[in-house]
Amino acid sequence: MRNEIGRLCLFTVALVACSVPVSSTSSSFKVIQRFEAPEARQGVAVDAAHFYAVDNRRIGKYDKHTGRRAGSWDAGSDASIIHLNSGVVVDGTLYCAHSNYPSVPMVSTIETFDTVSLTRLGSRALPNGYGSATWVDRWNGAWWVVFANYDGRGGQPGKGAAATVLVRFDSAWTRTDQYSFPAEVVRRFGGYSNSGGAWGRNGLLYATGHDGAEVYVLRLPVQGSVLDLAGIISADIDGQGIAWDRSQPDTFYGIVKKRREVVVLRWSGDHTTIEATSGK
Numbered sequence: 001m002r003n004e005i006g007r008l009c010l011f012t013v014a015l016v017a018c019s020v021p022v023s024s025t026s027s028s029f030k031v032i033q034r035f036e037a038p039e040a041r042q043g044v045a046v047d048a049a050h051f052y053a054v055d056n057r058r059i060g061k062y063d064k065h066t067g068r069r070a071g072s073w074d075a076g077s078d079a080s081i082i083h084l085n086s087g088v089v090v091d092g093t094l095y096c097a098h099s100n101y102p103s104v105p106m107v108s109t110i111e112t113f114d115t116v117s118l119t120r121l122g123s124r125a126l127p128n129g130y131g132s133a134t135w136v137d138r139w140n141g142a143w144w145v146v147f148a149n150y151d152g153r154g155g156q157p158g159k160g161a162a163a164t165v166l167v168r169f170d171s172a173w174t175r176t177d178q179y180s181f182p183a184e185v186v187r188r189f190g191g192y193s194n195s196g197g198a199w200g201r202n203g204l205l206y207a208t209g210h211d212g213a214e215v216y217v218l219r220l221p222v223q224g225s226v227l228d229l230a231g232i233i234s235a236d237i238d239g240q241g242i243a244w245d246r247s248q249p250d251t252f253y254g255i256v257k258k259r260r261e262v263v264v265l266r267w268s269g270d271h272t273t274i275e276a277t278s279g280k
Contacts, residue, residue, distance in 0.1 A: 029215065029235040029252055033264040035067035040255040040262050043086030043135070043196055043241015045094055047115060051253060052094055053262055054241060057081050059094070061118055062262070064245075073118040080123070081111070086135035086196045086241025089115055097145060098123075099132035102154030108133035108147065124173065130165055131156075131193075135241060139199035142176070143169040146207075148193035161189045166197075166205075166227065181207075182229045185216050196242040200267075201249060204230060208254070211239045237263050 037053035039060035061071035075081035131147030192210030237254030
């Protein structure tokens with residue numbers, strides 16, 4: 001029994017060591033393609049045939065192999081659309097996080113679009129009081145939305161980046177869980193917040209800040225409500241919204257905002273190593 005306890009302690013120490021935020025030399029994102037997209041200012045979503053570059057009030061649809069423009073949507077005179085953020089494609093529908101940033105008090109919605117025609121389908125109001133919605137994803141039978149808070153412009157008095165939360169909603173959009181970000185990641189936000197996020201096929205969350213050329217690899221905690229930091233991986237993007245291409249394993253999309261560019265990257269990480277320390 002004593003030996004078993006000893007082995008358990010050693011395993012616990014090793015697990016903690018694996019959680020130290022480091023830039024892994026065995027895991028990396030390699031650029032495989034770049035595409036010009038004038039709408040690439042807030043984020044990008046992707047499906048089997050196209051990617052969708054997202055700006056505050058417009059969306060561009062592009063063939064993901066050639067980069068040829070295949071459609072567009074513009075808010076035009078619709079004053080209800082203020083600040084679209086990162087999106088995700090689920091079953092032929094593009095879901096985009098949206099907020100009234102930089103206005104306060106913060107108000108957020110999920111905006112939906114048909115991926116064939118880019119017709120706007122509807123809007124779902126999100127609960128107030130959490131922050132500004134910056135990304136949405138569907139994973140493990142639930143909806144996941146991050147509500148950002150800021151230290152400066154767009155921030156609410158008494159709150160800052162540390163108040164940013166990841167909220168889990170069930171299929172009926174009822175809140176079921178809430179998680180905050182680890183202190184090291186909040187520090188790297190630099191007064192801004194979490195701009196992009198997407199669940200990987202290994203059950204880990206990949207997240208980005210406002211402008212850093214790095215991706216934070218996170219996992220749900222075994223206990224408590226603070227996400228665990230598994231690693232920090234350099235990537236040739238400028239933060240903002242990101243997406244995994246679920247039709248092509250290990251293919252990752254991001255943007256370089258200053259160049260209005262969508263970047264396609266290939267993940268070459270060791271999933272086995274990371275999965276061994278991931279929470280359930």
